[in-house]
Amino acid sequence: MTVGTTSRLAVIGTAGHIDHGKTALVKRLTGVDTDRLPEEKARGISIDLGFARLVTPAGVQVGIVDVPGHERFVKNMLAGVGGIDLVLLVIAADEGVMPQTREHLAIVKLLGVPRAIVVLTKSDLVEPEWIEMVMKDVRALLADGPLAAAPIVAFSSATGAGQETLLTEIDRALAGVGARSGDEPARLPVDRVFTMEGFGTVVTGTLWRGHVRNGDALQLLPAGHDVRVRRVQVHGTTVEEARAGQRTALALHGVDREQVGRGDWLVAPGSLQASSILDVRFELLADHPKPVARNTRVRFHLGAAETLGRLVLLDAESVAPGGSALAQLRLEAPVVAARGDRFVIRSYSPSHTIGGGAVIEPVAQKRRRGSGGLESLAVHERGSLDARLVERLRELDRPTATAVLARTVGESEAVVLTSLGRLRSGGEAVMPTDGRWLSTARWTAARETIGREVSSYAASHPGRFGVMKGELKSGLKSAMDGGLFDSAFDALVSDGTLVQRGERVRPAGPEWTPPAELMTVLERAESELEGAGYSVPEAETLTAKLGASGAEALSLGLFLARLVRVSGEYTYTTRQLDALRGSLARYFEGAEGLSVAAFKELTGASRKWAVPLLEHCDRHGWTMRMGDERKKGGRLA
Numbered sequence: 201m202t203v204g205t206t207s208r209l210a211v212i213g214t215a216g217h218i219d220h221g222k223t224a225l226v227k228r229l230t231g232v233d234t235d236r237l238p239e240e241k242a243r244g245i246s247i248d249l250g251f252a253r254l255v256t257p258a259g260v261q262v263g264i265v266d267v268p269g270h271e272r273f274v275k276n277m278l279a280g281v282g283g284i285d286l287v288l289l290v291i292a293a294d295e296g297v298m299p300q301t302r303e304h305l306a307i308v309k310l311l312g313v314p315r316a317i318v319v320l321t322k323s324d325l326v327e328p329e330w331i332e333m334v335m336k337d338v339r340a341l342l343a344d345g346p347l348a349a350a351p352i353v354a355f356s357s358a359t360g361a362g363q364e365t366l367l368t369e370i371d372r373a374l375a376g377v378g379a380r381s382g383d384e385p386a387r388l389p390v391d392r393v394f395t396m397e398g399f400g401t402v403v404t405g406t407l408w409r410g411h412v413r414n415g416d417a418l419q420l421l422p423a424g425h426d427v428r429v430r431r432v433q434v435h436g437t438t439v440e441e442a443r444a445g446q447r448t449a450l451a452l453h454g455v456d457r458e459q460v461g462r463g464d465w466l467v468a469p470g471s472l473q474a475s476s477i478l479d480v481r482f483e484l485l486a487d488h489p490k491p492v493a494r495n496t497r498v499r500f501h502l503g504a505a506e507t508l509g510r511l512v513l514l515d516a517e518s519v520a521p522g523g524s525a526l527a528q529l530r531l532e533a534p535v536v537a538a539r540g541d542r543f544v545i546r547s548y549s550p551s552h553t554i555g556g557g558a559v560i561e562p563v564a565q566k567r568r569r570g571s572g573g574l575e576s577l578a579v580h581e582r583g584s585l586d587a588r589l590v591e592r593l594r595e596l597d598r599p600t601a602t603a604v605l606a607r608t609v610g611e612s613e614a615v616v617l618t619s620l621g622r623l624r625s626g627g628e629a630v631m632p633t634d635g636r637w638l639s640t641a642r643w644t645a646a647r648e649t650i651g652r653e654v655s656s657y658a659a660s661h662p663g664r665f666g667v668m669k670g671e672l673k674s675g676l677k678s679a680m681d682g683g684l685f686d687s688a689f690d691a692l693v694s695d696g697t698l699v700q701r702g703e704r705v706r707p708a709g710p711e712w713t714p715p716a717e718l719m720t721v722l723e724r725a726e727s728e729l730e731g732a733g734y735s736v737p738e739a740e741t742l743t744a745k746l747g748a749s750g751a752e753a754l755s756l757g758l759f760l761a762r763l764v765r766v767s768g769e770y771t772y773t774t775r776q777l778d779a780l781r782g783s784l785a786r787y788f789e790g791a792e793g794l795s796v797a798a799f800k801e802l803t804g805a806s807r808k809w810a811v812p813l814l815e816h817c818d819r820h821g822w823t824m825r826m827g828d829e830r831k832k833g834g835r836l837a
């Protein structure tokens with residue numbers, strides 16, 4: 201069998217009560233007995249998922265997932281029906297509608313399986329009038345639901361009666377299956393894991409989204425392992441690429457058999473994030489016997505995963521049968537979800553399906569009841585993409601990449617980018633740094649806060665050009681994110697609102713001139729230093745001599761580059777160092793090497809000053825240390 205790019209592919213799942221003939225039906229259609237476990241053979245029932253392939257008369261390559269009907273294995277059934285295109289709801293004509301017929305039907309509806317065919321099996325065991333009656337029951341069961349128009353086919357695995365009609369109906373149903381978008385990030389729920397000679401760990405599942413190629417890097421969630429695809433199979437054939445909607449087997453490099461299990465996800469790296477807390481819309485089944493309380497222990501089913509946890513209602517004390525509520529799922533282990541994912545909720549013990557719903561926030565924070573924020577959740581649930589993005593930007597306190605925004609609102613990057621462009625034109629969003637977005641409100645507030653801080657510093661420190669950037673940033677640490685500070689600061693400087701000189705920054709406006717009194721003190725400092733030759737006084741002595749504004753004047757001198765700090769202890773005037781540089785240049789005109797002794801002679805300073813001065817000369821490339829001597833440095837013109 202070859203799977204060409206033009207082949208049409210689809211996934212079909214069975215559903216229905218135990219012993220109603222699902223596995224016999226699959227065998228009749230495909231020749232494959234999907235009950236392969238010894239225990240399944242011994243007990244004559246299906247326990248786990250079974251897989252088979254079928255090519256329909258119209259040439260559609262179909263992967264069939266056969267599920268168990270036993271009420272104890274609904275968990276396994278749930279692992280198989282996610283992502284299918286068509287369900288065959290199997291009802292034995294002799295028994296009619298039974299408990300798991302109802303439960304499986306409820307699950308299929310909760311998960312939003314888009315197409316169904318009802319197959320009345322064992323038609324050979326009953327009279328035609330009886331079949332008519334069962335059909336009526338089925339019509340009543342499906343009435344008013346999304347599957348009300350599903351065809352009903354009488355069928356017998358024993359005689360083959362109805363087989364042609366069934367295949368015709370399958371082709372008719374699958375004719376409506378469009379190619380799923382392959383452009384989105386890949387996402388595959390793992391429903392089976394095994395090892396294969398020569399290929400190591402192999403996982404299978406229905407590819408929900410995107411495409412997977414040989415050699416692709418993927419992420420295994422929730423554990424977070426990085427893996428590489430070393431072989432791709434679709435419907436049993438090795439291919440270059442698997443696309444959304446196909447039964448896919450992937451041989452993986454980078455994980456052992458023990459590190460992968462049913463319920464895990466393979467996703468495009470970075471496209472989804474695991475979380476134990478989700479915000480959801482919860483719907484209680486209409487035939488549930490009683491309301492569900494505010495805080496209920498439940499089993500959460502999404503993809504092929506079952507996770508225990510609590511369902512906490514957010515906007516109601518309880519939900520009545522047929523009703524719904526905003527709710528938070530607080531789970532005992534992280535799960536991998538996307539906005540809009542459909543899920544199923546089962547009771548904890550005894551376990552049976554009670555409802556389900558759709559994910560609103562796949563990665564949520566614990567919400568306290570009555571703490572508000574439900575309006576925002578409502579926007580995320582039902583709002584337009586623009587509205588949801590505005591809401592998301594409002595919640596984010598730093599410029600955020602388009603890809604991250606796309607992930608958190610559960611839409612493709614291209615669509616999100618278009619919407620952001622619209623929001624920018626409308627003045628609701630800004631892109632302060634390339635490819636990162638922020639709400640206009642946060643952006644304006646950040647700029648104003650920085651501007652205010654810079655102005656107030658300048659006003660209270662007239663002797664300084666302005667505040668140091670680092671000091672400003674750390675002072676605002678609790679008020680704004682570091683990334684936001686950097687972008688807002690850069691923008692303020694580049695648009696001329698702030699003026700930066702070195703590390704200091706002040707508001708634009710009249711030219712800054714240092715106060716005259718301070719300049720006088722600085723001039724006194726200069727003459728103190730120059731009066732001492734190269735044997736300048738130590739920092740503390742100098743400051744003490746200058747009086748109260750001594751330290752301030754020295755720091756002004758450094759900022760104006762009239763003073764230079766040579767070491768922790770010694771500061772010189774720029775003029776002194778220029779002169780030193782000149783003497784060195786002249787010295788090297790007549791000599792190759794400079795010893796410490798010669799330097800002492802040149803400067804008239806003792807070792808205490810000579811050593812830090814020489815080190816300063818080394819640092820500036822005026823001299824170059826070679827053993828005990830200095831050579832002429834490259835920067836000494």
Ligand SMILES: Nc1nc2c(ncn2[C@@H]2O[C@H](COP(=O)(O)OP(=O)(O)OP(=O)(O)O)[C@@H](O)[C@H]2O)c(=O)[nH]1
Nearest residue numbers: 218219220221222223224245246269322356357358
């Ligand atoms: N006479 C008759 N027997 C059938 C037909 N379909 C299934 N059976 C029998 O019914 C029994 C159960 O069939 P299965 O196909 O295993 O039922 P199932 O729905 O897969 O059961 P689970 O997977 O355990 O839920 C078997 O003994 C089958 O031989 C049919 O069309 N006619």
Ligand SMILES: [Mg+2]
Nearest residue numbers: 222223245246
């Ligand atoms: Mg079976």
